[in-house]
Amino acid sequence: MPSPSPAVRTVKTYAVTPRPNHQAPRQLHLSVWDTAMLSTHSIQKGLLFKNPSDLSLEQIIDRLRSSLEEALFHYYPLSGRIRAVTCEESGVTCHVEVGCEGEGAEFVHAVADGIGIADVVGADGQDLPEFLKEFFPLDLAVNFDGSTNPLVAVQVTELIDGIFIGYAFNHVIGDGTSFWMFFNAWAEIARCKAAGKEVVLSQLPVHDKWFIGGYGEPPIKLPYSSPAEFVVRFTPPPLRERMFHFSSESLAKLKARANQECGKGIISTFQALSALMWRCIIRARRYAPDQKTSCRLAIQNRARLQPPLSANYFGNSIYAAGTTTTAGELLKNNLGWAAWLAHQVVANHTDSAIRDMVHNYMANPIVFNLNFFDIHSIMMGSSPRFDMYGCDFGWGKAVAARSGSANKFDGKVSAYPGWEGGGSIDLEVCLLPEYMSALERDEEFLAVVSPPVELGVLLGTSSK
The missing domain is CATH 3.30.559.10 (Chloramphenicol acetyltransferase-like domain)
Structure with a gap:
């Protein structure tokens, strides 16, 4: 059965803002597949690591923050915010878009007292521990909350013998393929920086959105008078x-x-x-x-x-x-x-x-x-x-x-x-x-x- 939740306490929260990207548009229209995701949850996935033997926790935090800043430069939509644009004449919501103004991401350093790698992995036959939920930011936020919340938020949780890097990625911005593309780019930048190499990503994101012909120019018009009509909160039953x-x-x-x-x-x-x-x-x-x-x-x-x-x-x-x-x-x-x-x-x-x-x-x-x-x-x-x-x-x-x-x-x-x-x-x-x-x-x-x-x-x- 689920294990009791430990105390996960926040040590410090940082804002991570990339340098200006002059190639980035000021706004990004949402595709059909993006728009449909406005009221689902963000994607929350994370990785568990052993403590690096040659790095202090402060060095780990610095490497992750600086490489995240660089990753956000290339993946500029994740530094923006979602915004609803309303028709002034009719009061009907015309569309939802991403404003690429570079507001940045959130980075949290937390500590899980008394928890180690073995507790996270668990023994065969055990349920996943309840405390895993506390390793992720923006819990149960819907994607439209990205109008005020960051579109990507990272939490690095310090364990007895390891670290857990959990992050929440707004599902309006991308799917699982996009999620892991960004996670791998972030890691690649961190490796380059650690080795003193110039950062040259092996894969660059393609930000041009796909739209089907026959419906005029984007954006996609939604038949709602306000976001309150399509934002639905969901809390799962005990699972x-x-x-x-x-x-x-x-x-x-x-x-x-x-x-x-x-x-x-x-x-x-x-x-x-x-x-x-x-x-x-x-x-x-x-x-x-x-x-x-x-x-x-x-x-x-x-x-x-x-x-x-x-x-x-x-x-x-x-x-x-x-x-x-x-x-x-x-x-x-x-x-x-x-x-x-x-x-x-x-x-x-x-x-x-x-x-x-x-x-x-x-x-x-x-x-x-x-x-x-x-x-x-x-x-x-x-x-x-x-x-x-x-x-x-x-x-x-x-x-x-x-x-x-x-x-x-x-x-x-x-x-x-x-x-x-x-x-x-x-x-x-x-x-x-x-x-x-x-x-x-x-x-x-x-x-x-x-x-x-x-x-x-x-x-x-x-x-x-």
């Missing part, structure tokens, strides 16, 4: 949260099983894993056979549009596409059947399908919130392809990746690359307590899940 590890060997067997059962040979590892989680969570919920249920997958648009967007497109470019059946059909059929449904969702997410969804949105623009999620379904978010463990600030690979409380609800499953690489995957699963207890006893699930990587291996004190 149990756990990390589950899947080794590359276990996943290879799962993929082979799914392909053998559906007879297609084209099911991916992640499609098979998504099907497994869908089946096992719906079984845990004990629905009536005729209850409709969906599995939604966060799918990238960048490479699927024709012509494709740059891989470095900085913004949102995703859809949560899904497939639906009944609980009875899902559990009566095998894993391969469910995996084939997941595969079809991905295969059908083409340029034409994306453009149809954009046209539909432009005909009826709305702002989504977390209450839109179907409580009888699951959502597979994040991605094992994100380069989380490539974020090296000059003191080595992170011990673990974790998240805050943002965008969590019953049935949310977030994918992380496994620490050891090689195609392994970690899943962060959020469920109501009774459903998590049932999942922990599910035979199909237990046959696939793997033991976690041992703490000694993570810390480099074991050869296993």
Whole structure:
């Protein structure tokens, strides 16, 4: 069960302001995908590190602050603020945009008394500790709060034997791809500075927003008289949260099983894993056979549009596409059947399908919130392809990746690359307590899940 929360106390809060970027526009219009995110939470992810042996805490803070300042110069939208622009004549909100005035980010130095790396990682079978939520700034803020809050806020929490770098990234500014692009750029700058090298980023963000033709020039007009009409606060119910590890060997067997059962040979590892989680969570919920249920997958648009967007497109470019059946059909059929449904969702997410969804949105623009999620379904978010463990600030690979409380609800499953690489995957699963207890006893699930990587291996004190 969740562990008690420790005292996390703030030592100092800094404002981090980049030098002026004369190439940056004064305002940035939001795309369809950005606009839809105005009432969801920010993205909260973070990395756990061992204490660098050759740096004091003051040196760590200085390196992180100075490199963040440089990163914000290149990723200038993150230094701005969100603003709603209202038509003076009708009083109807015309649009929401990002003002790129360089207000800057927030940087917090905090201390978690009595907490060490082992407490953060936890033992096998334990829920994620409640105190993780205190390692992240801007808890449960919705993205439109970026009209007054910083669009990126960092908290460096000092532990007994390590540090945790958690940051909140306004989801209107970008998706998970953009989040980790910025995190890696920040780390790359820190490494360059530590080595005394000139900062030359290996990947530069593309800030040009994508808009579909036929609707005039941006901005996108919203049918609201004030932001109060689209800002909806969401607080999740009491959830149990756990990390589950899947080794590359276990996943290879799962993929082979799914392909053998559906007879297609084209099911991916992640499609098979998504099907497994869908089946096992719906079984845990004990629905009536005729209850409709969906599995939604966060799918990238960048490479699927024709012509494709740059891989470095900085913004949102995703859809949560899904497939639906009944609980009875899902559990009566095998894993391969469910995996084939997941595969079809991905295969059908083409340029034409994306453009149809954009046209539909432009005909009826709305702002989504977390209450839109179907409580009888699951959502597979994040991605094992994100380069989380490539974020090296000059003191080595992170011990673990974790998240805050943002965008969590019953049935949310977030994918992380496994620490050891090689195609392994970690899943962060959020469920109501009774459903998590049932999942922990599910035979199909237990046959696939793997033991976690041992703490000694993570810390480099074991050869296993």
